[in-house]
Amino acid sequence: MTTNSSHAGRVVLVTGAGQGIGAAIARAFVAQGAAVAVLDLDHERAALTADELEAAGGTAIGVAADVADRASLAAALDRVVHRLGTVDILINNAGISPKHDGAPAPIDAMDEAEWRRVVDVNLTGAFLAAKLVVPAMQAKGWGSIVNMSSVAGRTYFPSIGVHYAATKAALIGFTRHLAGDLGPHGITVNAIAPGRIRTPLIASVPAAVNEAAIQATPLRRLGEPIDVATAALWLTSADAGFVTGQVVDVAGGWLMT
């Protein structure tokens, strides 16, 4: 692994980092000299990703937790602080987008439990993680939080469910409000709105859905997890120290608003 140092000495917590965008973000931070906690609901995935980063010469630990469960998250954070130190950078990346035979349930067929789980993971998970790490950031007078929204939080896409769209839109409001509250403490809070990114999340839909997305994208390709990871690196770097409350689209020009 080639190691640079834009994030040397930083402790980074990435949720949902066992695969996909989160794993790419973890890799990117480690490559910039950060110590990274790879948090995932899937214990094995978290451990494998952390092992890969350690084997490449980085500092990483795998921690299993459900971001929707305060006690589970708090216990995981205790392990992170014990092993790596207090968290400087939080990437709220864990998210789910339930499908049924490759399609989202329409509202009349969507059961309440599915709605609640999506809200709990995608939105409440970000709230809980931020609530847990912010006190240490405030004490240091520095910190940075990135929330993983989606272009689906900004406009209508029929291929995703109403619960997913609602949570991704809510994360934008969450980001702006928190940026206002935490700015005076030296903490930046931004969101990333990815377009269609090539990860296991989009593998469950019919190929035609992804092809249509490519045709609607001016850059005519799916995004790669690293495209999102580099945006997260920049938003949490000293170079972006005066950037807060923003939503950065990483979508190949799919939605230009």
Ligand SMILES: NC(=O)c1ccc[n+]([C@@H]2O[C@H](COP(=O)([O-])OP(=O)(O)OC[C@H]3O[C@@H](n4cnc5c(N)ncnc54)[C@H](O)[C@@H]3O)[C@@H](O)[C@H]2O)c1
């Ligand atoms: N892939 C895309 O096209 C795309 C587009 C826009 C936004 N996003 C967002 O980016 C984020 C990452 O997406 P991805 O494509 O890498 O997804 P993915 O499904 O490939 O990976 C998500 C990871 O999160 C973990 N996870 C799920 N629920 C969790 C929980 N309760 N607690 C902890 N970890 C949990 C999963 O185990 C998995 O390892 C999500 O928030 C997603 O909504 C993805």
